[in-house]
Amino acid sequence: MLLRIEPPYLLFAGDAKDALAAKTGQGIVDWRPERCLGQLRLPGCVADHGLPEMSVAEGAARGAKTLVVGTVGPGGVLPEAWVPVLVEAVERGLDVASGLHTRLGSFPDLRAAAERHGRRLVDVRVPARDFPTGSGRKRPGKRLLTVGTDCAVGKKYTALALERALHGRGIDADFRATGQTGILIAGEGVAVDAVPADFISGAVEVLAPAAADDHWDVVEGQGSLFHPSFAGVSLGLLHGAQPDAFVVCHEPTRDTMRNVPAPMPSVRDVIEETCRLGRLTNPDIRCVGVAANTAALDDRAARRGIEALVAEHGVPATDPLRFGVEPLVERLLNG
């Protein structure tokens, strides 16, 4: 059993001071609208997910199963001021789920209420179970992994867009979440960065298990093989996912890696290193394209940059947000 969050959700936007603070909630609405029943906003909340406004009582009456904290307080924590709403949710029979660093169980009132009412407090950063060590054995089903030149370059977005595009072609596919926001969106998954180091690849083997031969798991990547803080996570994830295909996610205007003084690797470096290291558990691994995050470029510069990527690497390239992922899907399915 992986960590699972029961839908439908009442999305809690707190008193978010801007849309960015509530971006996790918006991600859920964008990618899994069918899981979202309504939104609960405190006085002063600026974010708006466009869902029906509901109190906890109304949400419970309409069948909400989980109050999902889709926003972040100042400093990335869960403010005390929100706790009474979470307690009320538990008292009215809802689970509470959060991806914040602050553990839900660290609030004594909330923990006591959850125990009293038999509801779950789901901290998606905390792995829900023990995992086996990775077996390295090839399993049936097909898998795609989004990898990156760095952290925060669009690996989750690209994976979700690929899942949607595959569904659009009638192909059986599942997004497999490996980080907290992805888990809240998908409703299940494992935060691989929090798994004890020995079990990284084993956890991913559980997350993306054996499947039908024509089924695609689209696995959300983490970190970068070239990031000095997180390369171990990225390698364990690569070995556990055993991807048949990968997409390199890239932010072409970034000079140094996130939060460390290391130079950015090239897309070429990442393609070669992912192939070399990925062959250990899947000898047939191949790159099916590049997903560039061109938000910092104007339309013309973005198109030129993408054409340059295609010319240099001989694979399709796109900005998933700006131009969609069809070129990647086409290469994935039709060689």
Added chain:
Amino acid sequence: MLLRIEPPYLLFAGDAKDALAAKTGQGIVDWRPERCLGQLRLPGCVADHGLPEMSVAEGAARGAKTLVVGTVGPGGVLPEAWVPVLVEAVERGLDVASGLHTRLGSFPDLRAAAERHGRRLVDVRVPARDFPTGSGRKRPGKRLLTVGTDCAVGKKYTALALERALHGRGIDADFRATGQTGILIAGEGVAVDAVPADFISGAVEVLAPAAADDHWDVVEGQGSLFHPSFAGVSLGLLHGAQPDAFVVCHEPTRDTMRNVPAPMPSVRDVIEETCRLGRLTNPDIRCVGVAANTAALDDRAARRGIEALVAEHGVPATDPLRFGVEPLVERLLNG
């Protein structure tokens, strides 16, 4: 602060059915005799560390600070039958330390006694603190890492032998333990395989911190970059250690990797991959030799195998147990 175990030790050998069951205790006696005050053996114990026999009361009277479980019960667990001895140790003012999977605190009597007497139960498999994420910043001091073609090929033994040989030449050096047996031997360290995946390299940066320019940390390696279960741990450890030098540990008669259906990599593969991946945090990384575990070979075959390694790789090779580590130290210090 890393996890630390206070000496001197009263070594608990339990009712070990053979010397192999008590090999952790023997490792402590072999490498850190100055930390060992005496041994405590139950009726039927076959292992003998050659230390003075002591009851818990005698050990406490002579100043023992920690009872160290240096043996393993059937199935790798800590048998209930040993618990009364551990409780007595706590009652007489000793801490208890263990490297077994069974948590010391999982025995209610023992936990209660430890709380009552203010003593520590030290499970060395459990990281003692939170770590930062790795910075990737180069720090002063020199570091050597033992890496491997596989698990269980002599990385800990080689590191300890190198530390001893460096001390023999009057060089300031510290063995840095990354696994449970190494931690019990050194009295401190961090079980990197149990650290949450995001913090592997950060934990190693704490374990082997900035030091004087002529100081050597000899860091115990884990796993293998080619092991499908554990390569993520090995890579994070490599990036965090930032080694100036590494020794490849190898078992020349092994055909497939431990516990998985993967082929053994060659020594050449490991040298090249360690250099390629290690350059991310230390551009000057170099291989200073090969440590072959030739226990399965006769003396002549062992010598021939080692000569072949020297000829093939152009670096010194030895079996540390059989022939010592002087060739490795010579290359390390004198180019």
